[in-house]
Amino acid sequence: MTTRWLTSDEQRAWRAYMAATLLLEDTLDRQLQQDAGMPHLYYSILANLSEAPQRRxxxxxxxxxxxxxxxxxxxxxxxxxxxxxxxxxxxPSDRRGSVAALTDEGVAVLERTAPGHVETVRASLFDRLSPEQVGQLEEICARIAGGLVGGAQDGGGPEDVPWKRRSTPCP
Amino acid sequence: MTTRWLTSDEQRAWRAYMAATLLLEDTLDRQLQQDAGMPHLYYSILANLSEAPQRRxxxxxxxxxxxxxxxxxxxxxxxxxxxxxxxxxxxPSDRRGSVAALTDEGVAVLERTAPGHVETVRASLFDRLSPEQVGQLEEICARIAGGLVGGAQDGGGPEDVPWKRRSTPCP
DNA sequence: CGATCTTGGTTCAAGTTTGAAGCAAACCTA
DNA sequence: TAGGTTTGCTTCAAACTTGAACCAAGATCG
Structure with a gap:
């Protein structure tokens, strides 16, 4: 079958998307490397941990x-x-498994650097968008993310399947 | 001054954004590594070259x-x-400078792999969004990109400054 | 002109990411 | 309960990225 190329609307959107994501990720990496000594991804790992019960x-x-x-x-x-x-x-419940736990020092780093990070995210993103756009962005991104398999490529559908999912850190 | 934390709307949007961009970039990298033997960024470099006059x-x-x-x-x-x-x-006009030129083989690779790539972009993105959402995405991303300095961090404003900009490959 | 500054690009060393391969514990299943 | 499979995570080697340092060629200016 012959390729369905992108329409010019789609092309413009795609270019803008690539530019925005590259530049934004770069900005965040630089800011966090500067202020927290780690790339954005590492920061978000810490942030994820900090929200988990027991911080682990x-x-x-x-x-x-x-x-x-x-x-x-x-x-x-x-x-x-x-x-x-x-x-x-x-x-303790699975001898293969290991648990990552945020230390007090980790919490401290997060508390110390979060304000600057939020400020950067605001300045680069939210302060430049209208509230409607924030809503649209969420809707669009959720749609994209929903269509893509995450982590292990077990090929599940978009909907969550609770019974295939681990729960608390170590019950 | 006290930090303006993200509202819950913003938090949701931000999480969705991070998930979508990570997953999508991962998907594209995997697809292109598979089909073209290179990461997405390298493909886009070739694509950029292919659109330039003289392909250089x-x-x-x-x-x-x-x-x-x-x-x-x-x-x-x-x-x-x-x-x-x-x-x-x-x-030729600046002995410091070098010019990257797409070879015929580069063109061939692009022609061979573009359809599969477009298909992946469609499947992951455009076929999942309404036309309005495509428009919104472009608007939002353009806004984000516009606010961030690109390449050299010369700290210029959002507007282009033509007189600081190189033009044709080598005039 | 000659000293200095700027620009275009590469290089270096250290850090990060990738995907496949490896290993051991847990989970079947006969 | 032995044998085979799956799961959880790490390790390996190769590739990619980063930011600072570097070098040479253009641009500026006295």
Missing amino acids: LRMTDLAERSKITRSRLTYAVARLEKDGLVRREQC | LRMTDLAERSKITRSRLTYAVARLEKDGLVRREQC
Whole structure:
């Protein structure tokens, strides 16, 4: 079948999308490298951890929430552990598993750097969009994310399947 | 001054944004690595080149259009040159400069792989959005990109300053 | 002109990411 | 309960990225 090329509307949107995502990620990386000594992704790993009950999460859970591969997470956590921001613990209920736990120092770093980070996100994004646009952005991104498999490529549908999902860190 | 944290609307939008961009970039990287043997960014460098007059561009121009640093581009072009998809030429008008030129083989690779790539972009993005959403996405992304400095961080405003800008590859 | 500044691009070293391969514990299943 | 499969996570080697340092050629200016 002959290719359905992008319409010119779609092309413009696609170019804008690529530019925006590249530039924004770059901005955030620079800001956080500057102020927190880590790339954006690492910061968001810490942030994810900080929201979990007990501030700890199984590696695979954390990878899934962070939308990255387990391998990538392993290296990231190793670095954060070396910096004392995260501690790896044995999972008591599954001897294969390990749990990443945010340390007090990790919490402190987060508390210290969060304001500057939020400020950057505001300045680059939210302060430049109308409230309607914020809503549209969420809707659009949710739609995109919903269509793409996350973490392990088990090929599940868009809807969550609770019974295939790990729950609390270590019950 | 006390931090203006994100509202819950903004938080939802921000989470969705991070998920969507990470997952989409991952999808495209995987698809293109598979089908073209290169990451998405490298493909887009080739695409940018293919649209330039003469299919050639000064390195700094190309970096600017690709929204990446000159350093990153240097390495990328080195790799693409090793693969025979791009050729580096001396810039005749400025002996410091070099020009990246898409080779015939580069064109061929692009022609061979573009359909699959467009298909992936469609499947992940455009076929999941309404036409209005495509318009909104463009508007939003243009707004974001417009607010962020590109390439060299010379701190210019959002508006283009034509007299600071290189033009044709080598006049 | 000659000293200095700027620009275009590369290089270096360190850090990050990737995908495949590896390993051990847990989970079947006969 | 032994054998095979799956799951959870790490490790390996190769690729990619980063930001600072570097170098040479243009531009400026006294």
